[in-house]
Amino acid sequence: MGVAGSGKTTVGRALAAALGWEFYDGDDYHPPENIAKMAAGIPLRDADRYPWLETLRCLIASRLRDGRSFVLACSALKAEYRDVLLKDNPGGQLIYLKGDYALIRDRLLRRSGHYMKPELLDSQLEALEEPDHAFTVDIRLTVDEIVRRIITVFFKNPDESVQIERKIEFLPESVSSQKIMLPNGYCSAKR
Numbered sequence: 001m002g003v004a005g006s007g008k009t010t011v012g013r014a015l016a017a018a019l020g021w022e023f024y025d026g027d028d029y030h031p032p033e034n035i036a037k038m039a040a041g042i043p044l045r046d047a048d049r050y051p052w053l054e055t056l057r058c059l060i061a062s063r064l065r066d067g068r069s070f071v072l073a074c075s076a077l078k079a080e081y082r083d084v085l086l087k088d089n090p091g092g093q094l095i096y097l098k099g100d101y102a103l104i105r106d107r108l109l110r111r112s113g114h115y116m117k118p119e120l121l122d123s124q125l126e127a128l129e130e131p132d133h134a135f136t137v138d139i140r141l142t143v144d145e146i147v148r149r150i151i152t153v154f155f156k157n158p159d160e161s162v163q164i165e166r167k168i169e170f171l172p173e174s175v176s177s178q179k180i181m182l183p184n185g186y187c188s189a190k191r
Ligand SMILES: Nc1ncnc2c1ncn2[C@@H]1O[C@H](COP(=O)(O)OP(=O)(O)OP(=O)(O)O)[C@@H](O)[C@H]1O
Pocket: 002, 003, 004, 005, 006, 007, 008, 009, 010, 011, 027, 073, 075, 107, 108, 110, 111, 112, 116, 139, 140, 141, 142, 143, 146
């Protein structure tokens, strides 16, 4: 989790690759209206985000039901958003990518080919409620270092860490993210 530009997609994809897990990007599940808003520089409101969060909640539930291990990148800016995602989906670990305004703005300005307007950073930080129960990582670190730290914290078996670290050195250029479509009505089951 973290604001736009904090590195969720980049770190999430690298972490999933290092672990051999699936990667899902919350951005892929925004309805077109949300993308249009952000591309027009209009911040999303709670009402825009809740249906999207519900889709992600269902995605998490379906992957857990299938016994899959995965990394999901999602802004999850407010505590109540995180409740939607995790309340009925136990076992998830929250990782917060934390950085300051100047660094994140700089990264957003340098990033190309993304619909999210850097001007929306102010509203992202306004909406952000920093988590109490998350592993917090400083985004000044390199992506590889962030991944190593996460793996060290969550996977204590030294043998496993060594294997995983070797994998990081040979991290593929890009790991394709997967998008699964949730059939209509999939989420209608009682929570
Ligand atoms: N630790 C890092 N060190 C240097 N550059 C980074 C790091 N993490 C991410 N970046 C770069 O910062 C930019 C923003 O990263 P990324 O797109 O992954 O953020 P995001 O949180 O997924 O953003 P959004 O929510 O808008 O999709 C990218 O150009 C990425 O390459």
